[in-house]
Amino acid sequence: RIISAIASEGVVPDKVVERIFLKTEGSPLFIEEMTKGLLESGLLTLRDGRYVDSGAFSSFTIPDTIYGPLRSRLDQLGKAKKTAQIGSVIGREFPFRLLLRASGLTPARLSHDLERLTRSGLVLQTGTPPESVYSFKHALIQEAAYQALLKTTRRELHLAIASALQEEEGGSGKVAPEILAQHFASGGDPRSAIRFWRLAARLAFERSALTEAERHLECALETIGELDECPETRRLKLEVITQLGSALRSTRGYAAVEIESLYLEARALCQQIGETPERFNVEWALMQIYLVQGKLNKVNDAAIWLFSYAAEHDDRSVRMDACLANGMAKLHQGNIADACTYLKQSVALYRPENDVPRVPTHGQDPGVFAQGFYHWTLWFLGYPDKARAEIKRTVARAREISHTFSLVSALTFAVRVHHCLRDSTAVKTLTEELVGLSHANGYTYYEAGALIHQGWALAMEDEAVRGLAQMCEALAVLEKNGTVLGLRGFLIQLAEGYMRLGMKEEALRALDKAEREGGSHCWDAEVYRVRGEVHARGTLSERQRAEEQFSAGLEIARRQGARSLELRTATCFARALQQWGREGEADRLLGPCLAEFNEGWECADLIEAAAITNELRQMSGG
Structure with missing residues (x-):
């Protein structure tokens, strides 16, 4: 008012x-x-x-009409004004013990000054010396006291306080490193400031507090700008950029424009420096960025470079990440068999007793990441039981190591596997935890993906209106962040949701967009299968179109070696043929596909396929 x-x-x-x-x-x-x-x-x-x-x-700065009266009151404090100013450099709150070290005053002199400050009403006291803590009654009082200091005096005090904090800490780790960093930065010691910003970021990474790590590293990067340009500064900048990029990839999504720009700057620094281990981390990050952006040609080039680098360096962890990168690239290119080969090699190189979350590349436990991709790929190859059992163990492993981002990754793959198994109940349970964890830690990309899967599960369980609304909202978040890779699969889920409500035109538009916008080729067969289902429910004139779509989906699934997608497409096609009175064709189509499976008989796809096969053979008297 x-x-x-x-x-x-x-x-x-x-x-x-x-x-x-x-x-x-x-x-x-x-x-x-x-x-x-x-x-x-x-x-x-x-x-x-x-x-x-x-x-x-x-x-905008605070007007003198506010500062003037406050400065006058501070001037009336006599020698206690200096004590107030030292306190203002410490912060809104300042403990007696730290003020004693930073001021160089005797305990008696300091107590006298503090008593005068509290009597003036400008400062409040809690506890009794030497354990007492003081605070400025208003932030503007602190600011007025701070601004009244000469810049040179401020810098000297910041350095004195940083030194006092370190002495007081005595290596105990009680003082937050970001506090020390702020004092060193304000005191004109950028190298010490950068060292403590990076320490604060490392501790934040260990807690999976990536938004916090991001803030610390941005401060470090800004402070690097104060250093003289030289090879050492370029190397330091490269290290900070790669760490910052690791945090940003998870909080803002891999496809964010600013993240690609950051890593391209890192690549340029690598080229200036020459041979450096950070080059592998930078190229790995760019591979993931291009993957999520759907730029699969660039992904393939990056994956090949990583594998060549690994071949020239005797480093198990590098080989593991290189195999993982190539497996990821092959899977999303639709080369399922080769993807499985690379991912299996990556999993075999995992040493749980030695490996820790890798901040510079993917920011998580390498075994959890590799296993997640491998077990998801097993489903495509036609091993649903193995995929379900193994992903359960991966989630358990992620819980054991108590690393939040690794658990988010494991849960993401568990959701993908159970979505492939068409287990909507499990998807709902898993996404509830995944959405909560992602939201609490600022993992926007993972939260949006989880919400889409959760929306699909709702739609499959007769809450289609609510599920569709949730999917559309989460899809908008991913599209805004430049995500392309996952769109094809997510749009297929959206089309299935529309089909639950009989909204054929909306389903077809979603499928057309899935085909047009690009994304992972591992879902190509599904675009044709679902489109075939839409047309199969239409008029007689649409049957030919449905057959063409089902046949195209089968051809893609077989070419990719995706047996689970082949069976799913054959089941839908056989059901349509059965309804059209062409039972013999349906049996000849579905029977051989089903015979390829040696497991998964309690999974939805195989239950449906077996039921249709039995119906067809009973009708034929077989």
């Missing part, structure tokens, strides 16, 4: 109101003075009854 009364000619933007409130902590006097100063600054422009940010609002 105060802001509205002063800015009576127009409406002040919500973000401006929020900043004023945060800065003034709701103090009516400070709100009034800050609003007046802001309007007088010209940073807000009045247009059509609304104030518009001119673009320089972030540079």
Whole structure:
């Protein structure tokens, strides 16, 4: 109301109101003075009854009408003013023990100054010395005390406080490294600041707190800009960029434009530096980025480079990641058999007793990642029971190592496997945990994928309207982030949801988009199968179209070696033929496909295929 009364000619933007409130902590006097100063600054422009940010609002400084009285009160403190200023450098709160070390005062002198500060009402006290902690009554008081210091004095105090914190810590690790980094950065010691920003990021990675790690590494990268350009600085920048990229890939999604730009900068740094181990990590990251963007030609080139690099270097972990990269590339190119070969090699190279989550490449336990892809591929090859049993063990392994991102990855693959098994109940259970974990840790890409699978499960269990709405919303998130790879599979799920409601035209549009937009080729056969199902439910004139779609789907599945997709397509085709009175053709089509399977008899696809086969043979008297 105060802001509205002063800015009576127009409406002040919500973000401006929020900043004023945060800065003034709701103090009516400070709100009034800050609003007046802001309007007088010209940073807000009045247009059509609304104030518009001119673009320089972030540079607005607190007006002297607020600082002036506060500075006067500080000036009246005598020698205690300096103590207040040292406290302002520490922060809004400052403990007695740290202030004693940083100020160089005797305990008696410091106690006298602090007593005067508390009596003035500018500072509040909790506890008794030497365990007491003091805090400025208002953030603007701290800021006024801080701004009154000469810049050289501020830098000296920041360094003195950093030194005091380290001495007080004594190697105990109690002081957050980001606090030390901030003091070193403000004190003009960028190298120490970078070292502690990176330490803070490493600790955040260990907790899978990737958003926090991202903030620390962005600070480190900005601080690197203060260093002289030299080979050592370029190498340091390369290391920080690759770490930052690892965090960003998980929080913003692999396809985000800024992430590709970051790694292209890293590649350029590698070329400037020459032979460096970071080159493998950079190329691995670019391979994943191009994969999610659906740029499969670039993916193949990157995977080949990684394999060549691994062949020249005697490093088991490098070979493991190179095999994994090539397996991922082959799977999404639709070469299922070769994908399985590479992924099996990657899993065989895993050493759970030695391997730890790899921050520079995929940011997770390498065994969990490789096993997830391998077990998913087993389903495509026609081993549904093995896929289900093995992915269960992978999830258990991820829980054992207590690494959040590895667990998110394992759950993602478990959801994919159970979706392939058409087990909607298991998908709902798994996605509930996966959505919660992803949301809590800022893994937008994984959360969106989980929500689509969850929407599919809802649609399969007679909650199609709710499930479709959820899928559409999550798909929009992925498309906004530039994701292409998963779109084909997700759009097929959306089409199946539309079919549950009999919305044929919407289903066909989703399938046309799946074919047009690109994505993983491992789902190519499914585009034709579902389109065949849509036409099979249509008029007599649509039957020919349905047959063409089913036949194309079968051809693709057989060429790719995807036996599970071949069986699913053959089952749908056989059901249609049966309904059209062509039972003999249906039996000749489905029987050989079903005979190829030696397991999975409790899975939905095989149960349906076996039931249709039995019906057909009973009808023929076989």
